[in-house]
Each structure stands twice: as structure tokens, then as C-alpha cells.
Amino acid sequence: MPNPLISDRELAFLLDEVLDLHAVLAWPAFAEHDRASVEAYLDACRRLAREALWPSYRAIDAEPPVFRDGRVHVHPRLSELWPKLRELGIIGATRPVAVGGQALPLTVSLAAQLYLMAGNLSAYGYAGLTSGAGHLVEVFGSAELRARYLPQMYEGRWTGTMALTEPHAGSSLADLTTVAVPAGDHYLLTGAKIFISGGDHDLAENIVHMVLARIVGAPPGVRGISLFLVPARRPEGDRLVPNDVRVTGLIHKIGWRGIPSLALSFGDEGDCRGWLVGEPHRGLTYMFQMMNEARIMIGANGVATASVGYHESLAYARERPQGRPADARADATRPQIPIIEHADVRRMLLRQKAIVEGGLGLVLHAARLADASEHAPTAEEQARARRQLDLLTPIVKTFPAERGFEANALALQIHGGYGYSSEYVPEALLRDQKLNTIHEGTSGIQGLDLLGRKAMAEGGLALRELIADVEAVCARAATAGVDEAWAAALREASATVGGLTAALGARGLGGDVAGMLLHSADYLELCSIWVIGWQWLAQAAVARAALAAGRGEARGDAGFYEGKLAAAQYWLRTELPRIPHLAALCRDAEDSYARMRPDWF
Numbered sequence: 001m002p003n004p005l006i007s008d009r010e011l012a013f014l015l016d017e018v019l020d021l022h023a024v025l026a027w028p029a030f031a032e033h034d035r036a037s038v039e040a041y042l043d044a045c046r047r048l049a050r051e052a053l054w055p056s057y058r059a060i061d062a063e064p065p066v067f068r069d070g071r072v073h074v075h076p077r078l079s080e081l082w083p084k085l086r087e088l089g090i091i092g093a094t095r096p097v098a099v100g101g102q103a104l105p106l107t108v109s110l111a112a113q114l115y116l117m118a119g120n121l122s123a124y125g126y127a128g129l130t131s132g133a134g135h136l137v138e139v140f141g142s143a144e145l146r147a148r149y150l151p152q153m154y155e156g157r158w159t160g161t162m163a164l165t166e167p168h169a170g171s172s173l174a175d176l177t178t179v180a181v182p183a184g185d186h187y188l189l190t191g192a193k194i195f196i197s198g199g200d201h202d203l204a205e206n207i208v209h210m211v212l213a214r215i216v217g218a219p220p221g222v223r224g225i226s227l228f229l230v231p232a233r234r235p236e237g238d239r240l241v242p243n244d245v246r247v248t249g250l251i252h253k254i255g256w257r258g259i260p261s262l263a264l265s266f267g268d269e270g271d272c273r274g275w276l277v278g279e280p281h282r283g284l285t286y287m288f289q290m291m292n293e294a295r296i297m298i299g300a301n302g303v304a305t306a307s308v309g310y311h312e313s314l315a316y317a318r319e320r321p322q323g324r325p326a327d328a329r330a331d332a333t334r335p336q337i338p339i340i341e342h343a344d345v346r347r348m349l350l351r352q353k354a355i356v357e358g359g360l361g362l363v364l365h366a367a368r369l370a371d372a373s374e375h376a377p378t379a380e381e382q383a384r385a386r387r388q389l390d391l392l393t394p395i396v397k398t399f400p401a402e403r404g405f406e407a408n409a410l411a412l413q414i415h416g417g418y419g420y421s422s423e424y425v426p427e428a429l430l431r432d433q434k435l436n437t438i439h440e441g442t443s444g445i446q447g448l449d450l451l452g453r454k455a456m457a458e459g460g461l462a463l464r465e466l467i468a469d470v471e472a473v474c475a476r477a478a479t480a481g482v483d484e485a486w487a488a489a490l491r492e493a494s495a496t497v498g499g500l501t502a503a504l505g506a507r508g509l510g511g512d513v514a515g516m517l518l519h520s521a522d523y524l525e526l527c528s529i530w531v532i533g534w535q536w537l538a539q540a541a542v543a544r545a546a547l548a549a550g551r552g553e554a555r556g557d558a559g560f561y562e563g564k565l566a567a568a569q570y571w572l573r574t575e576l577p578r579i580p581h582l583a584a585l586c587r588d589a590e591d592s593y594a595r596m597r598p599d600w601f
């Protein structure tokens with residue numbers, strides 16, 4: 001059977017049985033849609049992913065873009081795929097109809113994107129970047145910029161980029177030095193950017209860079225950063241003329257090989273025009289809109305890539321005969337059994353399932369929060385959803401990337417020696433997955449953000465609300481008849497997270513900020529384990545209730561719900577016990593690497 005990329009049954013379970021998509025579709029903003037129209041959209045995306053993106057994935061991975069005659073040329077298969085991606089209307093899927101969008105909930109749009117990402121992350125990347133860049137223009141751009149750029153971007157005739165990183169300023173955007181000098185209705189930009197994805201290619205007529213730069217004389221640090229729209233070719237009358245943006249290098253990447261990442265130079269000839277987006281010096285605040293959207297995307301990328309590996313290794317494990325049952329190992333007269341019969345292989349599969357389906361639940365929950373933050377019926381619900389989304393974003397970005405990498409490594413491991421060859425796909429997925437722990441803020445930066453900012457915001461209000469949400473799921477699980485020990489373990493984890501966060505906050509307030517943040521990676525890890533435990537208990541509650549009501553039997557898929565309970569048990573019994581250990585490292589400020597001097601290495 002071909003790789004499904006994302007399981008349709010799984011997605012329907014999460015959307016309908018766990019996340020109550022019907023309630024979202026009842027909000028006035030989504031009046032144009034119902035479950036049937038949503039299904040038609042999902043179906044179009046999954047078909048493109050399965051019938052076009054995935055079949056060309058290996059070919060595109062094998063032949064990355066080339067830089068020739070001053071232009072970047074991408075794989076020819078992408079010129080067939082890009083119009084098909086555009087036709088789906090995915091770039092403006094969540095945007096209002098008035099600006100050329102489809103006014104879909106992000107919950108639906110993200111679910112659809114999961115298939116496309118799973119089919120080919122880098123091919124989808126052009127759309128994701130254009131979507132984020134277009135949304136910046138839509139929300140913060142002047143009427144003139146919106147009129148001139150938005151229709152082309154949302155239609156995908158022009159693609160977008162986010163141009164933040166500079167060779168000396170990656171994680172530390174405060175240090176970026178690209179300069180903008182006022183010149184009438186526009187600015188003249190000079191500077192160098194690096195790693196800019198989709199920064200040049202031959203798929204679209206034009207490329208619109210969203211560039212962070214400093215207006216000459218601006219204050220130092222993040223307070224002096226502004227946002228500019230800089231087209232690769234600027235519209236003049238009815239022509240597009242070169243705008244002095246030059247490709248200076250192509251990064252030779254180990255994954256994501258369908259989309260180029262480039263070093264770009266702006267204004268070598270003093271004629272690179274940029275248009276200010278919004279107000280001066282507020283660029284980083286605006287860019288956070290795109291970065292936060294992108295962080296949810298990265299989480300989705302991670303979980304989609306892990307899902308492909310999971311399904312690939314599941315099919316392999318069902319077919320590959322090797323060895324005999326543990327209690328008949330020496331009996332060579334018995335036929336060999338498929339490796340899925342070995343408990344250790346099932347361990348590797350169940351761990352992948354727990355990561356993939358727990359991660360899917362989390363990224364879709366984040367998308368639902370994003371919808372609620374704009375469209376929930378009351379202002380209070382919107383504000384609460386916004387706080388929850390802010391708090392969860394570092395986890396949504398990092399868990400699928402870090403644990404997804406582990407899941408992809410397990411998929412490779414299940415293939416044994418064959419997995420270690422480029423004839424089989426897991427190695428390519430592993431290479432693609434690794435980027436997700438790096439771009440849009442490394443995992444290290446996410447840990448600092450979670451502990452240093454998000455968990456402490458408004459006196460820890462969002463964390464207290466999350467603990468209340470976890471408690472609500474514990475109560476639901478009890479009503480559904482889920483093993484009481486599971487909810488008890490999750491409640492204990494909530495108490496640990498709450499107590500630890502208060503203790504670390506007090507340490508920071510007492511002046512020991514370095515001590516507070518020393519184990520931010522462990523803090524992020526333990527919060528992720530807890531949050532995924534919460535997702536699994538929610539799924540277990542639905543599964544237990546469905547089995548009790550005979551819904552599994554009636555549909556002939558009781559095994560689906562039994563599998564859910566086994567995976568929930570796996571996460572809650574094997575992962576939650578790691579939380580006290582990680583919490584102790586944070587609380588004690590265990591100082592092995594803190595006291596290690598650079599010259600001791």
C-alpha cells in the first residue's frame with residue numbers, strides 16, 4: 001500500500017472527536033463553510049500530496065537547485081507542481097474573501113497543509129513563505145502596497161520571503177546591520193542577508209522580500225529595526241525592472257532540497273528600493289506575526305515529516321520477515337515472522353505513534369487557538385486563546401522538531417541496514433527533519449523564550465490557565481472511565497510544573513537570571529512531556545468513551561481506539577516519570593556545564 005503520509009482516520013478523529021471542529025465552523029467568520037466543504041478541500045490537498053508531491057519527492061531531493069547565469073534554477077518537476085499548489089488556493093486559504101482568500105479556519109487549513117508538507121516539505125515551503133509574507137503586507141502595509149502586491153502574492157504569481165538573518169546576526173537579530181536611507185516615497189537599502197529561503201528561483205514572475213533593516217540613525221538593538229517590502233523586481237508602470245537584489249551564494253543544504261536558501265546582497269549599485277511597512281522601528285514586532293505563524297508551521301513540518309517516516313516503517317515492519325518469536329528462537333523449522341511481531345520493533349513503532357499523534361493533536365490544537373484568538377464569540381475567549389497560543393508556541397515549534405527527529409531515526413532503525421542506504425526514504429526524511437530544530441529560532445532559543453518570557457508573562461497567568469485546561473481533561477478522562485492512575489500522574493506533573501515555574505521565577509526576580517535560565521532546555525523538555533501527556537489523556541478519554549458506547553465496533557475500527565489507549569498509556573507511563581528528574585535539574589541548578597570553562601574542553 002502506498003504511504004498515506006498522514007492517516008485520514010487520524011485526522012478525522014482529531015478534528016471531529018477531539019477538537020470539535022463543528023463548534024469552530026459555527027463561528028460567524030466561517031459561515032461560508034460546513035463540514036462537507038471542508039472535507040472537499042482536505043480531499044483536494046491530500047490527493048495532490050499523494051498523487052503528485054510524494055511521487056516526485058525523491059527526484060527533487062536528488063537534484064537540488066543550481067545557480068547558473070546569475071539566476072537560481074530549481075528542479076523542473078517543481079514547475080509542474082507549483083501551479084497545482086497555487087490552484088488549491090492554499091496561500092490565502094485563511095484570509096478573507098475580500099482579499100482573495102477562502103476564509104477557512106486555520107484548523108482546517110493546517111490540517112490540509114499537513115498532507116502537502118508530508119508530500120514534500122520544500123515544495124510546500126514556497127506557499128508557506130508567501131502566505132506569511134502576504135499576511136504581513138495585508139495587516140501592516142499601506143493601502144498602496146496592499147493594492148500593488150497582495151493580489152499577486154495570494155495568487156502565487158509572485159512569491160514571498162522573510163529576510164531576517166545576516167551572517168553575523170542569526171539568533172541575535174538585535175545585531176542586524178542592513179541599512180535603509182530615506183529617498184522620497186521609498187528607502188534605499190544596503191546590506192547582506194543569508195539563508196534566505198526561496199530568495200530566488202524560476203517558478204514565479206517576481207519575489208517579494210520582507211526585509212528587516214535599520215533606518216539610518218535608528219537606535220541600536222531591536223528597538224531600531226524596521227520592516228521593508230523589497231521586491232526582486234520593482235513595478236514601474238506596467239513593467240517589472242530589476243531592483244538591485246543580487247544572489248551572492250547558494251547554500252548546499254543537506255535537506256529541504258526543493259527550495260533554495262541563499263545569500264543575498266541588497267543595493268550593491270545603490271538602487272535597491274524598499275517600502276516601509278507600518279511604522280518606523282516597529283519592524284520586529286510586526287515580523288513576530290510572521291515568525292509566530294512560521295513557528296506553528298515548523299511544528300507542523302516536524303510532525304508531518306515524522307508521520308511519513310512512521311507510516312513507511314510501519315509498512316516495512318509488517319512485511320519484513322526476520323527471526324522467530326522469543327520463545328522459539330532456536331527452532332529454524334518454523335517460518336520467520338514479520339519484524340512487527342518482535343516486541344522491540346513494536347516499541348519503536350509505538351514511540352513513533354505517540355510522538356506523531358501526540359504532536360498532531362498539539363499542532364492542530366494550536367491552530368484552533370489561533371482561530372479562537374480572532375473569531376471566538378467573546379473578547380475574553382479571544383484574549384485567553386491568544387495567551388494560550390503565546391505560551392504554547394515554543395513547545396509547538398520544538399517538540400515535533402526534536403522528537404520528530406528521534407521518530408525519523410526510529411523509522412530508519414526499523415529498516416535495519418536498508419535504512420542506512422539512500423535506496424530507502426527514511427534517511428532523506430531525517431535530513432529534512434533536522435532543519436526544524438534550527439530555523440525560526442533554534443530549540444535553545446525556544447527554551448529561553450518559554451521560561452524567560454512566556455511562562456512568566458502576566459505573573460504566570462497563561463500557565464495557570466493551561467493547568468486549568470489540563471485539569472478539565474483529567475476530569476473528562478475520569479468521566480469516560482480512563483484508568484485513574486493516568487490522570488493522577490498528569491495532575492502530579494501539573495503541580496510540579498506550577499511549583500517549579502514559581503521557584504524559577506522567584507530566582508530570576510531575586511537577581512539570579514542566569515541561574516533561573518540555566519536548565520531552560522530541560523524546562524522546555526519537561527513542559528513538552530507534560531503538554532503531550534495532556535494531549536494523550538484527551539485522546540484517551542475520547543477513545544475510552546467511544547469504545548464504551550460501542551462506536552468502534554459499529555464502525556468496525558475498535559482497533560483504532562484500542563491503539564489510542566495503548567499509545568496514551570505508553571506516553572503517560574514511560575514519559576511522565578521523567579518530569580521530576582528534569583525538574584530537579586532545574587531546581588537544583590545542576591552546574592556541570594555552568595562551571596565548565598571554555599578552555600577545559
Ligand SMILES: Cc1cc2nc3c(=O)[nH]c(=O)nc-3n(C[C@H](O)[C@H](O)[C@H](O)COP(=O)(O)OP(=O)(O)OC[C@H]3O[C@@H](n4cnc5c(N)ncnc54)[C@H](O)[C@@H]3O)c2cc1C
Nearest residue numbers: 162163164165170171195196197261439440441442444445
Ligand atoms: C536551510 C535554512 C533555511 C533558512 N531560511 C531562512 C529564511 O528564509 N529567512 C531567514 O531570515 N533566515 C533563515 N534561516 C536562518 C535561521 O533562522 C538561522 O540559521 C537560525 O536563526 C540560527 O542562526 P545562526 O545560524 O546564525 O546560528 P547562531 O545564532 O550562531 O546559533 C548557533 C548555536 O548557538 C546557540 N545560541 C545562539 N545564541 C544563543 C543564546 N543567546 N543563548 C543560547 N544559545 C544560543 C543556538 O541555539 C545554536 O545552537 C535559515 C536557515 C537554514 C539553515
